[in-house]
Amino acid sequence: xxxxxxxxxxxxxxxxxxxxxxxxxxxxxxxxxxxxxxxxxxxxxxxxxxxxxxxxxxxxxxxxxxxxxxxxxxxxxxxxxxxxxxxxxxxxxxxxxxxxxxxxxxxxxxxxxxxxxxxxxxxxxxxxxxxxxxxxxxxxxxxxxxxxxxxxxxxxxxxxxxxxxxxxxxxxxxxxxxxxxxxxxxxxxxxxxxxxxxxxxxxxxxxxxxxxxxxxxxxxxxxxxxxxxxxxxxxxxxxxxxxxxxxxxxxxxxxxxxxxxxxxxxxxxxxxxxxxxxxxxxxxxxxxxxxxxxxxxxxxxxxxxxxxxxxxxxxxxxxxxxxxxxxxxxxxxxxxxxxxxxxxxxxxxxxxxxxxxxxxxxxxxxxxxxxxxxxxxxxxxxxxxxxxxxxxxxxxxxxxxxxxxxxxxxxxxxxxxxxxxxxxxxxxxxxxxxxxx
Amino acid sequence: xxxxxxxxxxxxxxxxxxxxxxxxxxxxxxxxxxxxxxxxxxxxxxxxxxxxxxxxxxxxxxxxxxxxxxxxxxxxxxxxxxxxxxxxxxxxxxxxxxxxxxxxxxxxxxxxxx
Numbered sequence: 001x002x003x004x005x006x007x008x009x010x011x012x013x014x015x016x017x018x019x020x021x022x023x024x025x026x027x028x029x030x031x032x033x034x035x036x037x038x039x040x041x042x043x044x045x046x047x048x049x050x051x052x053x054x055x056x057x058x059x060x061x062x063x064x065x066x067x068x069x070x071x072x073x074x075x076x077x078x079x080x081x082x083x084x085x086x087x088x089x090x091x092x093x094x095x096x097x098x099x100x101x102x103x104x105x106x107x108x109x110x111x112x113x114x115x116x117x118x119x120x121x122x123x124x125x126x127x128x129x130x131x132x133x134x135x136x137x138x139x140x141x142x143x144x145x146x147x148x149x150x151x152x153x154x155x156x157x158x159x160x161x162x163x164x165x166x167x168x169x170x171x172x173x174x175x176x177x178x179x180x181x182x183x184x185x186x187x188x189x190x191x192x193x194x195x196x197x198x199x200x201x202x203x204x205x206x207x208x209x210x211x212x213x214x215x216x217x218x219x220x221x222x223x224x225x226x227x228x229x230x231x232x233x234x235x236x237x238x239x240x241x242x243x244x245x246x247x248x249x250x251x252x253x254x255x256x257x258x259x260x261x262x263x264x265x266x267x268x269x270x271x272x273x274x275x276x277x278x279x280x281x282x283x284x285x286x287x288x289x290x291x292x293x294x295x296x297x298x299x300x301x302x303x304x305x306x307x308x309x310x311x312x313x314x315x316x317x318x319x320x321x322x323x324x325x326x327x328x329x330x331x332x333x334x335x336x337x338x339x340x341x342x343x344x345x346x347x348x349x350x351x352x353x354x355x356x357x358x359x360x361x362x363x364x365x366x367x368x369x370x371x372x373x374x375x376x377x378x379x380x381x382x383x384x385x386x387x388x389x390x391x392x393x394x395x396x397x398x399x400x401x402x403x404x405x406x407x408x409x410x411x412x413x414x415x416x417x418x419x420x421x422x423x424x425x426x427x428x429x430x431x432x433x434x435x436x437x
Numbered sequence: 438x439x440x441x442x443x444x445x446x447x448x449x450x451x452x453x454x455x456x457x458x459x460x461x462x463x464x465x466x467x468x469x470x471x472x473x474x475x476x477x478x479x480x481x482x483x484x485x486x487x488x489x490x491x492x493x494x495x496x497x498x499x500x501x502x503x504x505x506x507x508x509x510x511x512x513x514x515x516x517x518x519x520x521x522x523x524x525x526x527x528x529x530x531x532x533x534x535x536x537x538x539x540x541x542x543x544x545x546x547x548x549x550x551x
Contacts, residue, residue, distance in 0.1 A: 097438065097526035097527075135527060135531075183438050183527035183530070183546050184528075185525070185527065187528070193528075
């Protein structure tokens with residue numbers, strides 16, 4: 001068992017050649033070797049071992065001129081060794097379906113960096129579409145993408161997806177088996193099917209992105225690098241399949257959310273909510289790029305429109321000079337469109353918050369009526385109710401709401417935030433009780 | 438790669454189908470065959486099955502053999518037919534299956550036991 005070298009998530013290795021190689025070559029190497037050998041089980045281990053070997057050798061021998069070619073050669077040698085060993089044991093594993101042209105291209109790879117770059121983007125695109133195949137369970141798609149395309153290790157993926165490492169290991173093994181056994185091809189779908197398949201890919205990339213932003217108990221509250229990776233892959237998708245609305249809208253949405261990364265955590269590591277964030281720490285160039293993308297995007301339908309509307313909401317926040325000058329009336333309209341499109345109770349919740357900003361807390365509370373049936377045991381629903389009740393001057397109802405929310409929240413920064421709000425409410429309540437009248 | 442394509446539907450739908458609707462079914466099966474051929478697959482076999490009430494279930498447990506009337510499992514949708522297809526990959530099968538009538542279709546790769 002080898003210990004995987006540090007991935008790009010280790011901030012201290014951000015500029016380390018190995019971390020850069022990981023970012024640039026993990027997915028490519030996996031994709032190339034899958035194209036050649038069609039054995040997802042062997043390929044994954046071989047690439048992990050090649051990186052482990054690089055972690056030992058590069059600090060001593062120096063970084064090779066072409067790290068990608070070095071890693072590919074090392075990993076390929078390991079696959080070939082394993083295949084030889086298997087031939088001795090006459091063990092036969094099922095092969096993935098790889099078309100003859102892909103295989104020829106992959107095995108003919110000239111290990112010079114220039115020759116690789118010519119067809120590598122295609123290889124990685126194939127890998128993304130394969131990992132996001134609709135015949136895989138939704139959670140398997142995300143797990144496979146994180147493992148094969150981005151190269152996170154199993155315990156990390158388990159932590160991000162809130163399951164035990166053993167569960168995640170079993171899930172990935174099952175997904176790899178299913179890739180080969182059910183005949184899922186290593187291929188980009190034909191033009192006529194690209195758009196419906198792109199929706200699935202976009203959903204997975206957005207899940208990868210948001211996985212880095214979900215504060216998990218016991219984990220680092222932010223995984224900025226996952227946001228970087230998801231944006232990078234979305235850019236790859238956009239450059240290889242230009243002009244797709246869903247990809248552009250997703251890119252705009254991610255850029256806007258990501259632009260706030262430096263302002264999301266306070267110096268004490270606590271979550272800073274949007275209205276309290278220091279807006280001068282938002283990344284202006286990313287916001288501007290997103291706004292340019294959004295201006296060029298026409299109204300569309302389905303997944304693309306969902307991301308476009310979410311991005312428009314994010315754009316309102318990004319362009320408001322201060323929290324107080326946010327155009328909440330525009331945001332309410334976007335959320336109303338989004339709710340009509342998705343019929344999502346989570347969107348209704350967000351719309352209620354925006355409506356309260358425009359028409360007061362009771363307008364927000366009215367939109368929340370009966371929502372618990374569609375969002376059972378949802379701590380954010382209780383938290384929003386509590387905040388609105390507080391604003392409406394009903395501290396008892398607010399306290400009960402915060403207590404219910406605290407019961408439901410799993411822990412981590414959101415738990416801390418709710419505890420603080422409850423304490424603030426109680427302090428205010430005491431103060432007003434003590435004051436005469 | 439060999440795939441078995443299992444076609445399920447509530448039998449009542451076929452019983453109630455008008456002659457025009459049945460024509461549409463046949464047309465869709467023809468389209469399935471055309472798309473399959475065009476996308477590099479070969480249909481090795483295919484049959485429509487008699488209604489499930491004609492089924493006979495045979496179970497052997499040890500030396501005990503029981504023969505009973507009816508299907509192995511009662512379900513809302515019944516197996517009504519199948520195809521055996523040699524296809525380059527799953528996506529090629531799905532592409533052809535899209536052409537079929539409103540069935541619930543299960544696609545299963547066949548494994549080589551030889």
